[in-house]
Every structure is written in C-alpha cells, then in structure tokens.
Amino acid sequence: xxxxxxxxxxxxxxxxxxxxxxxxxxxxxxxxxxxxxxxxxxxxxxxxxxxxxxxxxxxxxxxxxxxxxxxxxxxxxxxxxxxxxxxxxxxxxxxxxxxxxxxxxxxxxxxxxxxxxxxxxxxxxxxxxxxxxxxxxxxxxxxxxxxxxxxxxxxxxxxxxxxxxxxxxxxxxxxxxxxxxxxxxxxxxxxxxxxxxxxxxxxxxxxxxxxxxxxxxxxxxxxxxxxxxxxxxxxxxxxxxxxxxxxxxxxxxxxxxxxxxxxxxxxxxxxxxxxxxxxxxxxxxxxxxxxxxxxxxxxxxxxxxxxxxxxxxxxxxxxxxxxxxxxxxxxxxxxxxxxxxxxxxxxxxxxxxxxxxxxxxxxxxxxxxxxxxxxxxxxxxxxxxxxxxxxxxxxxxxxxxxxxxxxxxxxxxxxxxxxxxxxxxxxxxxxxxxxxxxxxxxxxxxxxxxxxxxxxxxxxxxxxxxxxxxxxxxxxxxxxxxxxxxxxxxxxxxxxxxxxxxxxxxxxxxxxxxxxxxxxxxxxxxxxxxxxxxxxxxxxxxxxxxxxxxxxxxxxxxxx
Amino acid sequence: xxxxxxxxxxxxxxxxxxxxxxxxxxxxxxxxxxxxxxxxxxxxxxxxxxxxxxxxxxxxxxxxxxxxxxxxxxxxxxxxxxxxxxxxxxxxxxxxxxxxxxxxxxxxxxxxxxxxxxxxxxxxxxxxxxxxxxxxxxxxxxxxxxxxxxxxxxxxxxxxxxxxxxxxxxxxxxxxxxxxxxxxxxxxxxxxxxxxxxxxxxxxxxxxxxxxxxxxxxxxxxxxxxxxxxxxxxxxxxxxxxxxxxxxxxxxxxxxxxxxxxxxxxxxxxxxxxxxxxxxxxxxxxxxxxxxxxxxxxxxxxxxxxxxxxxxxxxxxxxxxxxxxxxxxxxxxxxxxxxxxxxxxxxxxxxxxxxxxxxxxxxxxxxxxxxxxxxxxxxxxxxxxxxxxxxxxxxxxxxxxxxxxxxxxxxxxxxxxxxxxxxxxxxxxx
Numbered sequence: 001x002x003x004x005x006x007x008x009x010x011x012x013x014x015x016x017x018x019x020x021x022x023x024x025x026x027x028x029x030x031x032x033x034x035x036x037x038x039x040x041x042x043x044x045x046x047x048x049x050x051x052x053x054x055x056x057x058x059x060x061x062x063x064x065x066x067x068x069x070x071x072x073x074x075x076x077x078x079x080x081x082x083x084x085x086x087x088x089x090x091x092x093x094x095x096x097x098x099x100x101x102x103x104x105x106x107x108x109x110x111x112x113x114x115x116x117x118x119x120x121x122x123x124x125x126x127x128x129x130x131x132x133x134x135x136x137x138x139x140x141x142x143x144x145x146x147x148x149x150x151x152x153x154x155x156x157x158x159x160x161x162x163x164x165x166x167x168x169x170x171x172x173x174x175x176x177x178x179x180x181x182x183x184x185x186x187x188x189x190x191x192x193x194x195x196x197x198x199x200x201x202x203x204x205x206x207x208x209x210x211x212x213x214x215x216x217x218x219x220x221x222x223x224x225x226x227x228x229x230x231x232x233x234x235x236x237x238x239x240x241x242x243x244x245x246x247x248x249x250x251x252x253x254x255x256x257x258x259x260x261x262x263x264x265x266x267x268x269x270x271x272x273x274x275x276x277x278x279x280x281x282x283x284x285x286x287x288x289x290x291x292x293x294x295x296x297x298x299x300x301x302x303x304x305x306x307x308x309x310x311x312x313x314x315x316x317x318x319x320x321x322x323x324x325x326x327x328x329x330x331x332x333x334x335x336x337x338x339x340x341x342x343x344x345x346x347x348x349x350x351x352x353x354x355x356x357x358x359x360x361x362x363x364x365x366x367x368x369x370x371x372x373x374x375x376x377x378x379x380x381x382x383x384x385x386x387x388x389x390x391x392x393x394x395x396x397x398x399x400x401x402x403x404x405x406x407x408x409x410x411x412x413x414x415x416x417x418x419x420x421x422x423x424x425x426x427x428x429x430x431x432x433x434x435x436x437x438x439x440x441x442x443x444x445x446x447x448x449x450x451x452x453x454x455x456x457x458x459x460x461x462x463x464x465x466x467x468x469x470x471x472x473x474x475x476x477x478x479x480x481x482x483x484x485x486x487x488x489x490x491x492x493x494x495x496x497x498x499x500x501x502x503x504x505x506x507x508x509x510x511x512x513x514x515x516x517x518x519x520x521x522x523x524x525x526x527x528x529x530x531x532x533x534x535x536x537x538x539x540x541x542x543x544x545x546x547x548x549x550x551x552x553x554x555x556x557x558x559x560x
Numbered sequence: 561x562x563x564x565x566x567x568x569x570x571x572x573x574x575x576x577x578x579x580x581x582x583x584x585x586x587x588x589x590x591x592x593x594x595x596x597x598x599x600x601x602x603x604x605x606x607x608x609x610x611x612x613x614x615x616x617x618x619x620x621x622x623x624x625x626x627x628x629x630x631x632x633x634x635x636x637x638x639x640x641x642x643x644x645x646x647x648x649x650x651x652x653x654x655x656x657x658x659x660x661x662x663x664x665x666x667x668x669x670x671x672x673x674x675x676x677x678x679x680x681x682x683x684x685x686x687x688x689x690x691x692x693x694x695x696x697x698x699x700x701x702x703x704x705x706x707x708x709x710x711x712x713x714x715x716x717x718x719x720x721x722x723x724x725x726x727x728x729x730x731x732x733x734x735x736x737x738x739x740x741x742x743x744x745x746x747x748x749x750x751x752x753x754x755x756x757x758x759x760x761x762x763x764x765x766x767x768x769x770x771x772x773x774x775x776x777x778x779x780x781x782x783x784x785x786x787x788x789x790x791x792x793x794x795x796x797x798x799x800x801x802x803x804x805x806x807x808x809x810x811x812x813x814x815x816x817x818x819x820x821x822x823x824x825x826x827x828x829x830x831x832x833x834x835x836x837x838x839x840x841x842x843x844x845x846x847x848x849x850x851x852x853x854x855x856x857x858x859x860x861x862x863x864x865x866x867x868x869x870x871x872x873x874x875x876x877x878x879x880x881x882x883x884x885x886x887x888x889x890x891x892x893x894x895x896x897x898x899x900x901x902x903x904x905x906x907x908x909x910x911x912x913x914x915x916x917x918x919x920x921x922x923x924x925x926x927x928x929x930x931x932x933x934x935x936x937x938x939x940x941x942x943x944x945x946x947x948x949x950x951x952x953x954x955x956x957x958x959x960x961x962x963x964x965x966x967x968x969x970x971x972x973x974x975x976x977x978x979x980x981x982x983x984x985x986x987x988x989x990x
Contacts, residue, residue, distance in 0.1 A: 059956055066682060067682055087862060188839035328685070328686040332690035536692045541959055
C-alpha cells in the first residue's frame with residue numbers, strides 16, 4: 001500500500017509537515033511497496049494514535065456499566081453487517097471502544113490498572129475490543145508481597161515478584177496507585193503522605209515507590225513505573241506531587257526513557273487548604289517538568305458533562321461519593337488492592353470543576369516540551385476518550401479557550417493563569433502528545449512513528465494543514481479529528497471517511513521478564529504460603545491462561 | 561488419574577480446590593466438594609440424542625436437523641426470548657448474545673427470578689463489595705440476611721466467611737461475631753451469635769430501623785419493630801459499628817420478599833452508612849455457579865447485565881418490560897430458547913403456561929421439567945466437567961473451569977454456533 005502525497009508529521013523521525021509518500025507492506029512501514037494507493041494529497045498524515053492511559057477493560061469498568069444503565073442509554077449505534085451494536089458514553093461496551101478509537105485515528109490503547117487476581121477478566125474484555133492493539137498495566141502498589149519485600153529491603157525478591165506478577169496477569173508494566181492506601185483501606189483507612197506508615201506492614205509510600213522504581217529498572221522493563229500519586233484529588237496535593245517527583249531523581253533509568261510516569265497530573269496539581277480556597281498550582285508542576293528530565297506525565301484533562309470515576313484509589317472514591325451524595329461502588333481485592341467507582345457530572349458553573357478543567361490545559365501549555373505531557377482524559381475519570389478532538393482544539397486555539405472560558409465560573413480567571421497563556425500548539429506538538437511521546441513513554445519501539453520497521457498504523461485526517469488555521473477554524477478541526485479520512489491498522493484500511501470498513505482483531509502486548517532462578521524460587525516459596533493461608537483460590541488457578549490472550553505480542557525483558 | 565484444583569460447577573461459591581479421580585475417562589471419585597457439588601460433578605442420566613417434537617411426541621433426530629429446526633423457530637419468531645445461561649460458561653454466553661442480536665430477540669438470565677432485583681438495587685446505589693478472600697482475611701463480623709448458606713452454599717462458611725481463617729482472623733470462628741436475620745430458624749442461624757427472627761415481609765422496616773440507630777436517630781424508634789425488640793436491634797447495630805470489618809451477605813429471603821429491589825437499595829444504604837463508622841462490605845449470595853458470569857459478559861457486550869432487548873437493532877433494557885417473565889406474561893414472546901436452566905420449574909405458574917404455548921428450544925445436558933414443554937431438545941456437554949471455560953464467582957472473580965473427561969456431546973458454544981450458522985443461512989436466503 002502507498003499513502004500518497006500526505007503532509008506527514010512523524011516527530012520521532014524529525015519529520016514535521018513534509019509532503020511524502022508512506023509505503024506499507026506486511027503490516028510494517030517499508031522503503032518501497034506496491035499495491036493499493038491511498039490518495040492523501042495535501043492531507044494531514046500521522047502515525048496511528050497511542051493512548052497510554054485509559055480505563056477500558058476489567059472489573060471496575062464493568063462495574064461502571066452495571067451500576068449505570070443510564071449511561072448505556074446514550075451512544076446507541078445499531079448493528080450493521082460488520083459492526084456489533086454499541087452503547088454508552090462514559091462506559092461504552094467493548095465494541096464501541098474499539099470502533100470509536102479507530103474513528104479518531106487511534107490504533108493502540110493501554111488499560112491503565114488491573115489487579116493480578118482479576119486480570120483474567122481484564123483480558124476477557126480486551127479480547128472483545130476490536131481493531132486496536134492493547135495492553136494492560138498491572139497494579140503493585142498495595143500488594144502484600146511487594147510491601148513485605150520493600151519492608152525487608154529485598155530488591156532482588158521484589159524484582160522477581162514483579163516479573164512473576166506481570167506474567168501471571170499478562171501485564172505490560174508496573175502501575176502504582178496511591179501506594180499503601182489500598183492496603184490501609186482494607187480496614188477503612190488511608191495513607192496521608194509519602195512517609196505515613198502503611199498499617200500492619202511497617203513500610204511507607206516513599207519506600208514502595210522507590211522500591212518498585214528500582215525493581216522496574218533492574219528488570220529493564222520497556223515502560224517505567226506508572227504512578228497515581230498519594231493524596232490525589234485533594235486540595236493542596238501539589239506538594240505531595242512535587243515531593244514524589246523528587247524522590248526518584250537519583251535513580252537512573254536503564255532505558256532511554258523517563259524513570260517515572262506520573263499519570264493524570266491534573267488531579268495532583270491542586271493548591272489551597274480546602275475546597276473554599278481551592279486553586280491551580282499547575283505552574284509549579286510545569287516548572288518542575290521544565291527544569292527536570294527524569295519524569296513524564298499525562299494531562300488527565302477534565303471534560304464537562306458526565307464522567308464515571310473509577311480508580312484503585314478506593315478511599316478517594318469513598319470521599320467523592322460522600323461529598324457528592326453519588327452512587328458508590330467499592331471493590332477490595334484480597335492481598336492486592338482496593339478500588340472504587342463513582343459516577344459524576346462536571347459542571348461549567350461549578351468553581352472546582354472549572355478550575356480543574358483549566359489545570360489540565362495549563363499543565364500541557366506551560367510545560368515547554370510536548371514529549372513530557374501526554375494527551376489523556378484519564379478516560380472515563382476526567383471524561384470519555386471521544387473528547388480528545390475537543391482537547392486538541394483547546395490546545396491549538398486561544399480563541400477556542402476564550403470562548404470556553406466565557407461560559408465557565410468566573411473563578412477560573414482568579415485561581416488559574418490559563419487566561420494569560422497565549423501558547424497555541426501546532427500539529428507537531430499534537431503528533432508528539434498523541435503518538436510519538438506515548439509510544440516512547442510506554443517503550444513501544446514499533447508504535448507512534450512512521451520510520452521503516454514501524455507498525456503500519458497510520459491516520460489520514462481530512463484536513464489540509466497548509467490551508468487551515470487551527471487557531472481560527474477550530475470547529476472544522478474538531479470535526480475532522482473525530483471522523484478521520486482513513487485509519488490504517490496493521491496495513492489494512494479500517495476506517496474510510498469516518499466509517500468502519502474492516503474489523504480486524506488487535507494484538508495484546510505483555511512483558512515476560514526473566515529473573516535469577518534463586519530469586520524466582522524465593523518468591524514461589526512465599527506464594528505457596530500466601531495461597532495456602534490467605535488467598536481464596538488455589539495457586540494453580542491464579543495465573544491468566546493462554547486462552548485469554550489469543551493474539552499476544554510478548555516483549556522480553558529481565559536481568560539474565 | 562487425579563485432577564487437582566478442579567472448579568465446582570454448582571453454586572456461586574465456585575470452590576476451586578476439588579480433587580477428582582478419573583479412570584478410563586470416567587469420574588470415579590470426587591473429594592473435598594460438598595454433597596451438592598459432588599453430585600453435579602458425578603453427573604446423572606443424560607439426554608441421549610437431539611429430539612424434535614412430532615405429533616406431540618419428542619423423537620430423536622440428528623444435530624444438523626435439530627440446529628435447522630431451532631434456527632427456523634428463532635428466525636421466524638417476531639420476539640424470541642433467549643433465556644437461562646446460569647449453568648454454562650461465559651464462552652456460551654457470548655454466542656447467546658450474538659444469536660440474540662442476529663434474531664433481534666430478548667436475552668435474559670435466571671437472575672430475573674433470582675438476584676435480578678439485587679442488580680436493580682445496585683443500579684440505584686452502587687455496591688460496596690470485596691473479594692471473598694478479603695472477607696476471609698479481615699472480617700470479624702458476618703451478617704447473613706435471608707440466606708441459609710449451611711444448606712445452599714455449604715462451603716461458604718469454612719472457605720470464606722464465618723469459620724474461615726486468614727491474616728487478621730487467625731482464630732477463625734472464635735475471632736468473629738455472626739448475625740443471622742431470617743423469618744425462621746435455619747441451620748445457619750444455629751451458628752449465629754445473634755439471631756433476629758423477623759416477621760415475613762418486614763425486611764425493609766428492620767433495615768430502616770438499623771439505619772436509624774446507626775445514624776444516631778434510634779431514640780425515635782418504637783419499642784418493637786417487626787417482632788424484634790428495640791434492644792435487640794440496638795445490640796445488632798452496635799455489633800455492626802464495633803466491627804473492624806463487617807460483611808453483609810444476603811440471599812433471596814431479602815431479594816424476593818415484599819419490597820424486592822427496595823430492600824436491596826435499603827441494605828446497600830445501610831452498608832454505605834456503616835462505612836462512616838468502620839469498614840463494611842455487602843454481597844448477594846449468587847445461586848448457580850455462573851449466573852454472575854452472564855451478568856458480566858452481557859454488561860461488557862451490551863452495556864446491560866440482563867433483560868436486553870435487541871428488537872431495535874441496538875440493546876435496550878427496561879426490566880419490567882424486557883425481562884423474561886415480562887415478555888412471556890405479556891404474551892409478546894412467540895418462541896423461546898432455553899439454555900442451561902429450567903424455567904418450567906422456576907417461573908411463576910402463569911408464566912410457565914405461556915411458555916408452554918410457544919415453540920421452545922432447549923439446550924441442556926440433562927432432562928428437566930422444561931424438556932416436557934420443549935419442541936426441540938439439544939443435549940450438550942457438561943460445562944466445567946466435559947468442557948473448559950470461564951465462570952465468575954459470586955464476588956465477580958473470573959476463574960477457568962477445567963475439562964475432566966471427554967464427551968461425545970458438543971459444547972453449548974458449539975451448539976449455539978450451529979444454530980447461528982443456520983440462522984445466517986436463512987437470512988441470506990431471504
């Protein structure tokens with residue numbers, strides 16, 4: 001296949017708006033190829049989009065569906081000859097997830113949080129999501145074996161356990177949510193800062209984070225530790241965020257990437273002493289990122305309207321539910337985690353929501369390098385992923401931001417600096433934030449770019465970058481971003497003129513990391529004991545079987 | 561050959577530590593299972609071959625013919641009902657949902673006459689839950705409300721709840737308090753530290769009274785509520801508040817007594833409020849081993865956990881209108897597919913009469929009263945014994961069922977595939 005004459009943005013390879021042909025063959029980008037010609041003359045061309053943080057599969061997502069029949073009433077799309085029927089806005093069914101990402105030109109999406117015990121369920125849903133490639137990050141931040149290894153300072157055993165946990169969950173990377181808090185929540189408590197002890201385990205969030213970051217690097221994993229900070233969602237939490245960023249500064253990454261990814265930073269950039277004097281501290285966070293290169297973040301942009309918050313930060317969800325008198329689901333997972341789900345509505349006239357909305361944009365616009373700030377809404381926590389075109393146009397157009405701010409609570413002007421920011425991002429910045437950077441952050445060498453050897457995942461937008469001014473014509477841009485001209489996945493046209501025309505199966509990435517035999521044996525001895533005494537199932541029934549990952553890409557890592 | 565760590569295809573406990581001895585591809589011994597589970601794993605007399613009803617009699621036929629007849633019935637129907645699914649694996653559920661889409665039917669599970677109201681309660685309030693291992697390791701107070709696990713979920717107590725030992729419950733039963741609420745004495749109530757025998761149909765009142773006490777408004781209560789003295793209620797509420805980790809398990813006694821889903825809504829609210837005093841979780845005691853799994857699969861495939869109507873081309877959900885009993889009682893359903901269930905025994909009589917009037921296709925390993933009103937009967941392999949696949953425990957934990965022996969029967973999944981293929985052929989012809 002040849003994609004002819006597009007205006008290509010491929011930041012990884014230093015290409016920013018050059019007219020060129022892209023050749024695809026055997027599912028890869030190649031030097032030369034024959035076959036079908038896609039006429040992209042003058043149209044905006046980028047690698048397929050990569051979402052490094054979204055909640056699309058597993059127990060908490062399905063809990064959201066089950067407790068929110070009202071959500072499934074929206075987003076209805078009937079079945080067609082090739083498409084299964086779709087429902088939902090914040091918690092769409094599996095088919096809608098695949099189709100909607102593909103229609104926006106996204107071809108790779110990563111589920112951000114799965115406990116090992118419930119990873120089988122996560123994979124059952126990932127298998128049902130069509131078209132896109134995917135992976136899942138595995139939760140380790142309140143796991144008993146992790147807490148004990150960290151307490152004992154046994155990094156070799158910790159690394160061996162992480163390797164085993166990734167294999168058991170068929171997971172891609174190490175996710176840490178409110179470290180220690182999930183365990184404390186087992187008896188209704190929480191941890192309040194980096195040095196607050198985890199009850200019954202004689203360790204602290206600081207030690208858990210440092211231990212897991214070191215283990216992650218010992219295993220040479222493609223992705224860094226992916227962290228949801230302590231105190232997330234609370235006024236004044238930016239100090240916790242800054243402190244957290246600093247405590248891993250002395251640890252060297254073993255790959256060419258960040259040593260820590262802090263996710264949905266919007267929720268961790270809050271000032272004030274309470275909700276009354278709640279304000280943005282995004283400038284301080286952005287300044288930290290401008291001065292330091294060892295960390296990356298994603299936005300966690302808020303979208304007005306319906307959202308379904310879902311997180312392994314269960315105490316946070318309990319607070320949300322009490323504060324908003326909302327429906328509340330909680331789910332504790334033995335020896336491993338806790339989690340919660342709360343539906344809510346973000347209002348333009350709600351001062352807190354309006355400030356949160358501004359914070360996400362401030363983070364992206366004040367951080368100079370787009371490589372450090374991935375575009376996300378923490379779907380469906382900040383809002384559903386179908387709103388990415390809205391977020392992109394907000395970043396590209398000061399006029400659009402002004403129009404929006406005019407509809408918001410007036411405190412936005414007083415408690416944030418967004419009105420003073422003039423930066424308007426260009427297509428190169430957007431290609432970095434939605435393709436090149438998420439692939440680099442995840443350590444996916446064949447994704448997010450169009451160099452020879454990359455996966456043949458390409459987006460062609462119905463936009464002429466040389467003729468359209470995104471700062472002015474933001475309505476037209478938003479429409480085109482939501483309904484691409486072509487999405488090509490693995491060398492096959494899956495979307496044409498905004499319609500799905502083919503439904504291939506995606507692949508699932510997971511990481512198989514080797515560790516020294518003696519450490520693996522020590523972990524197994526611990527696990528035999530834990531299954532004997534504490535788990536409610538047998539060890540032999542625990543690990544995700546191959547039947548649940550039928551189209552895998554196994555990435556090798558490890559110490560040997 | 562001994563197969564270890566077998567999953568039991570009987571109740572929602574989904575015990576996964578069963579040891580099964582197999583000789584010459586036959587099960588000879590079942591260890592560790594309860595009587596109910598062991599009997600299911602050993603099996604009993606099977607339907608021998610596919611059958612179709614001719615002149616009022618079921619006569620044997622081929623699988624191909626049975627698939628054709630089943631497809632004709634479902635394809636020609638205006639509003640076919642696809643019902644059951646509790647005693648088969650999720651792989652079959654997926655095919656069932658696909659078939660429902662293809663024929664524009666209504667699909668529903670046995671939850672509709674079981675914990676369906678519990679799900680509606682959860683839609684109102686959410687559910688503060690946990691895995692059963694969390695209960696085992698932490699719970700020092702267990703409440704069974706309208707539930708008799710000693711007889712319906714025999715290993716629940718020892719594996720997960722009242723008598724289980726875990727990290728913070730090393731003493732087992734002696735470290736815990738047990739409250740049983742029921743309308744009569746049961747084997748489970750004998751194990752209770754506190755038994756509240758309430759008048760039938762008063763669950764809502766009793767929960768409300770407990771909520772008032774927990775919320776600090778107990779002084780407004782009368783001296784007796786639903787046959788229980790205020791002192792006993794205060795005592796029970798104080799036990800709940802004093803717990804370090806409380807677990808509230810409820811059965812059909814709460815779900816199907818007067819008040820129905822409102823009882824559940826109230827129970828969920830009580831647990832929410834208890835969480836401002838201590839840690840508390842709540843869980844329905846799901847009956848069949850994979851009724852929970854159907855709710856999960858249906859939710860991720862359609863957005864709804866049960867009672868899904870595909871007649872509009874997209875999923876539509878409105879229990880009261882689109883549940884199995886509704887479409888039968890209203891005379892809307894003009895054909896039915898029954899898979900791994902027995903509505904003839906479990907539906908209200910007037911609804912069974914409606915079911916008997918319409919063509920019924922049954923897929924099941926075993927004969928049951930529904931067979932008597934079926935027009936096409938397709939025997940299948942026993943999921944979890946002869947076929948591997950996925951099931952969800954009552955706490956929503958997904959586990960893989962094993963295949964222990966080979967079967968000459970096709971799996972439910974294969975049977976459904978056969979019918980889907982025939983339905984598509986009919987669609988192509990027209």
